[in-house]
Amino acid sequence: MTQENEMNKELAPEEREELLNVLKTRFEKNIHRHQGLEWEEVQAKLDANPGKIWSLNEMEKTAGEPDVVGYDKETDEYIFYDCSAESPKGRRSICYDREALEARKKHKPENSAMDVATAMGIELLTEEQYRELQKLEEFDKKTSSWVQTPADIRKLGGALFCDRRYDTVFVYHNGADSYYGARGFRGSLRV
Structure with a gap:
């Protein structure tokens, strides 16, 4: 996906807030997936990347239950995987x-x-x-x-x-x- 296409894919403010609440709740319930990471830092990255929030919403809509599973220090990126119990x-x-x-x-x-x-x-x-x-x-x-x-x-x-x-x-x-x-x-x- 090009950066331009990513920019055009943004959620409405209420959808964005609803998704962020779901992601935050999942993050807090599953600390074992991302020990040592803080939600506020993850959310700051998300706030700066609306196209990524759109992609996470697509993961959520298809029952993937995305969650943070790591942080890459070299690239300064948080890594999300689908964490649904079964294939989405x-x-x-x-x-x-x-x-x-x-x-x-x-x-x-x-x-x-x-x-x-x-x-x-x-x-x-x-x-x-x-x-x-x-x-x-x-x-x-x-x-x-x-x-x-x-x-x-x-x-x-x-x-x-x-x-x-x-x-x-x-x-x-x-x-x-x-x-x-x-x-x-x-x-x-x-x-």
Whole structure:
């Protein structure tokens, strides 16, 4: 998303306040996800980046329950991930990317994970980020989530997804054009 597009995507003041209240409450209830970080500093960053607030609202609207999971000192950015217990309900039953969507001849899904993420101004988690998230809590015990797929795998028609079963985080592969009611994707956003 270009900076210009991000600027045009702003919430109405009442929507913004409602979202910030939800995020603050979630932040305070889940200190274990971001020990040592202060909400006031996070909110100051959000206040300076209305396009990022819009993206967080998109994450929230699709049942992602975004929360702060870290702070990057080098870039001075707070890191948000979708922290819903299961893969976000509003982002399921989609294939991996546009190429897979266009290649599918019958029973096409409505969209692709990569296209939805781009439209929301977020990125799919990488396998490494997914594993880091799973160290905070147990996620995707009944669902699964697409993760960013290396180009060499994608070039051969595959895509990766992860879940948690048997107290273990697994990474699997599927055809990138596949889609399931229990598979969506988790996103990340830096502010």
